[in-house]
Amino acid sequence: MRRPVPEDFAPLPSARRRRAWDEADRAARPTRLGRLRARLAEAGVDAYFGLRREEIRYLTGVNLGDGEEKVAGHSGRFLVSGDAVVVLADTRYTLQARREAPDARVEAVTYDLPARWADLCAAIGARRVAVPAADISHALWGELAAAAPGVELVPAGGWVDEDRAVKEPAEVERIAAACAVADRALAALLPEIRPGVTEAALAWRLETLMREGGAEALAFDVATLAGPQAALPHGSPGERRVRAGQVMLFDFGAQVAGYRSDMTRTLFIGEPRPRDLAVHELVARAQAASIAYLEASLEAGIAPNGRAADAAAREVISAAGHGGHFGHGTGHGIGLATHEAPSLSRVASEAPLPSPTVFSVEPGVYLEGRTGVRIEDLVLLEITARRVERLTRFPREVLVVG
């Protein structure tokens, strides 16, 4: 196979395109809020209290960095009622919140949200407030419930998760742009992957190539795992040196304008071993089977589901006797978060997948102490358009480097 080069992949988005994305978000926000408000009405509640950074950005525009929620206190958390959006901010975040969420009312709140809770709810006429129970701590739930006995807290499921799983065109564009940044970075790294270099050095180089090549952040820490380390599906790169005859697994992703990518390639350092080639071929076949299932469903006019998409890949691996070496699910949705709805797994819903949506397809086979292979692409599924498209464009064929 001809070695990919960075120029094989889409160029960086222009400043104009980036402005268009910002504008698309602004234009979409009333629709997004409208969907949430329809859920409020349906559930018979007056307001929604959102706490997660992805929801904060999606519904209000306030942009917290990954992990920033750990130090931001209640800043960015928000209430949505039938006619109001209220963003909480302590003094550190007031100016930012006003600028990023110009359509919201910004309320000064310190660490002591419970003391303000009754007034905040009264100001928007909320007596029943839906709270995503998976996002709020048990402690805060209890404190809010105790602070305002007149305000009923109603556990909400993943309402906004479900809404966010359906991607707008400008969201798909950003995920695709993040895929291209990652594709280009790996292509640029190829000449540097040689026996003797450490996993950690390659991880930092790959990160640098992404960050200097258009990524405002990483989607997650880069994993570069050589040989037997590749059998750790979530291992961390170390000072181990790459050796000829090993596989080298790269799992990495970029963030562009808030949206993320996620890809895995397992390359061969020098002459591949027959065992590793066989595992690679098996995993590639499993991945193709999952995508073929999606395509066949659309052709047949049947909406595909996440459990069957997982089963399609898993059956290939099980048939080869490696069912016990593929422990994780086949895929996960991606967008503002690296892992989000929908899920492709043994326990995923058998209801039709959302559409348009983007998810990973990433089967793997892990042989403890010996080797591991995973191949991961992001896939766009658009049911009405009968479209299944890989957003990850880096070739999936056997690639020998070093």
Added chain:
Amino acid sequence: MRRPVPEDFAPLPSARRRRAWDEADRAARPTRLGRLRARLAEAGVDAYFGLRREEIRYLTGVNLGDGEEKVAGHSGRFLVSGDAVVVLADTRYTLQARREAPDARVEAVTYDLPARWADLCAAIGARRVAVPAADISHALWGELAAAAPGVELVPAGGWVDEDRAVKEPAEVERIAAACAVADRALAALLPEIRPGVTEAALAWRLETLMREGGAEALAFDVATLAGPQAALPHGSPGERRVRAGQVMLFDFGAQVAGYRSDMTRTLFIGEPRPRDLAVHELVARAQAASIAYLEASLEAGIAPNGRAADAAAREVISAAGHGGHFGHGTGHGIGLATHEAPSLSRVASEAPLPSPTVFSVEPGVYLEGRTGVRIEDLVLLEITARRVERLTRFPREVLVVG
């Protein structure tokens, strides 16, 4: 002032020192577990269920990356009883958990922890389990409670937070090493801070200098804020270009062997404005006042507390008429997490600060739309040794660059 250079600061820790830290952790773990077990006995509970990555590392040795807990499911979460440590891991994390927590029993658990909960608790004879209510979601609490009516969940306060606030010598050493990485990086960056360069470019350079200079990760996203942007205490760097006559605020930190640093310097680009110099002088005086309070307390044989340490800084700023421009607290503990106990603030405890402990002292004055100044050092407090020591060594004086 002579410009600092990287060589002014402590060199990188040797490989031997790093091995000694690993060994110190292993040696300390029984003591750490012993403190937790004493709390279990005191509270009359049989076990503790820990969920936070800092606690996972501190008590079991399993090392999750920052943010990894979002994709790790229940992996790394753990139970401690009087005589057992059980680490949960799905297939992606089994090998890692076994290697990093050799003294624990690793239990295979998927997404479906509630289905396993009764058995897991029965296996360690636990009928009353303490769970830190601030760390567990309301949803999971409810699911566990429903899954095993025979196991009573008891809300635990910040037990391990309190224990972690008291730092072992090898923990202080690692924080100091992380401070030195940050000190060196800023010193190396100084010649590159010039009018015309963007905030984002400086942020990336500073990150690169840390990551290539000994940091395995950042403590948090680098903030580089020019001129009026510096009035956003938690602003993000953008494409704005640095201009002469502005201040430039750098807030950043490194991670070394798991432990973190956090520092802020506000530099002057070209000829400083009198207004900015006056604010800088005020903030420096406020910071010095807080540290002077700590020192004076120790000299007087009185244990200092976090509320008074905040007040000491705040009074200086209020006396100058800027009380309304210093909204955040004066400091926070730091270690495996960037923000942890103890707290220095208006609502902090008046009980004696833990000791030995490390926290930031970081007053600031923010003039919306105009300018902002913050000066932040990490300080080691060791009450019995009557020791107050700045671990951040970068000079705090007015520094003109560009």
